[in-house]
Amino acid sequence: MRMTRMIKGWGLGALLAVAACGPTEGDTLLSISDFDYMPNNLQVEPGQTVRVRNLDTAAHSATSSPSSADLSPGPVGNVGFDTGEFVMDEREFTVPEDAAPGTIVTFYCTVHRDYRHGVGKLVVR
Numbered sequence: 369m370r371m372t373r374m375i376k377g378w379g380l381g382a383l384l385a386v387a388a389c390g391p392t393e394g395d396t397l398l399s400i401s402d403f404d405y406m407p408n409n410l411q412v413e414p415g416q417t418v419r420v421r422n423l424d425t426a427a428h429s430a431t432s433s434p435s436s437a438d439l440s441p442g443p444v445g446n447v448g449f450d451t452g453e454f455v456m457d458e459r460e461f462t463v464p465e466d467a468a469p470g471t472i473v474t475f476y477c478t479v480h481r482d483y484r485h486g487v488g489k490l491v492v493r
């Protein structure tokens with residue numbers, strides 16, 4: 369419980385840091401903890417790097433899907449990513465510089481696809 373609260377604090381800190389730095393400045397953080405993404409509505413700028421941190425002892429991924437109903441790997445427009453499965457570590461991907469503002473990309477975990485845990489959205493601003 370205490371751990372969860374701390375991590376939520378991190379997520380908020382990352383969002384505030386992004387807001388303070390302005391467009392394309394700095395990375396943003398997507399945490400995975402207790403089988404959930406934080407934030408699960410991730411606002412990004414074109415060209416921004418997203419660091420994905422898995423704090424669980426279970427393997428997870430953050431993988432884009434063209435459909436929110438039928439989760440399968442693939443891009444939306446030119447925005448696609450797949451961290452692969454990893455544990456207690458960090459991966460990163462970069463949003464293309466020419467990603468269209470307003471692009472909404474569903475992402476999910478390939479390990480736990482059938483549970484649909486923490487299915488999230490990445491929104492290009």
Ligand SMILES: [Cu+2]
Binds near residue numbers: 427478480
């Ligand atoms: Cu998972």
